[in-house]
């Protein structure tokens with residue numbers, strides 16, 4: 001298939017072909033945060049804001065072993081949580097959010113993690129991104145996560161022009177099958193890491209190159225590379 005053929009595909013069909021190729025390339029794509037329970041995933045996702053999953057996975061073993069239940073987190077001294085999570089950045093806000101979320105889960109949800117987006121986003125430190133991570137990975141409820149990397153790839157691939165993650169999420173929900181919402185985010189995050197980084201997209205060897213208009217990155221490549 002040449003580029004002209006790819007351009008004629010509907011957005012939904014083009015997305016379908018891209019997903020097939022990404023699934024083949026990244027069969028291991030899944031949530032890279034370590035967790036055992038929905039609450040631990042909620043905490044790890046709060047910690048992952050402006051931080052790599054790798055770094056989060058370095059601090060959560062101590063955090064989860066020191067505070068083993070939601071009740072223990074709710075009763076924790078903020079300074080103790082801050083000390084453990086310090087290296088993830090923004091640790092004061094994150095510690096406050098984690099302890100605050102645990103308290104609210106006890107007060108409003110009987111000490112459990114709710115399974116709806118509407119309830120999750122009412123917890124301190126939890127936005128749509130975090131809520132969708134928890135829904136998709138801990139509960140198997142389709143959740144389309146749009147972080148910086150997913151947003152960048154959706155724009156480069158010509159599926160949206162929006163910068164606002166919520167608008168990107170709504171646009172993608174129209175062209176990605178609902179059953180693949182959670183997987184979609186993992187695949188794009190893996191692809192962003194391996195091929196389509198912010199600074200240096202490797203279009204020449206990219207597995208979806210033939211279906212990608214490379215919006216905003218063409219100038220970074222030589223004309224020869226684009227042939």
Ligand code: SF4
Nearest residue numbers: 196201203206209212
């Ligand atoms: S072709 Fe280039 S811009 Fe498109 S997804 Fe691949 S690396 Fe990213």
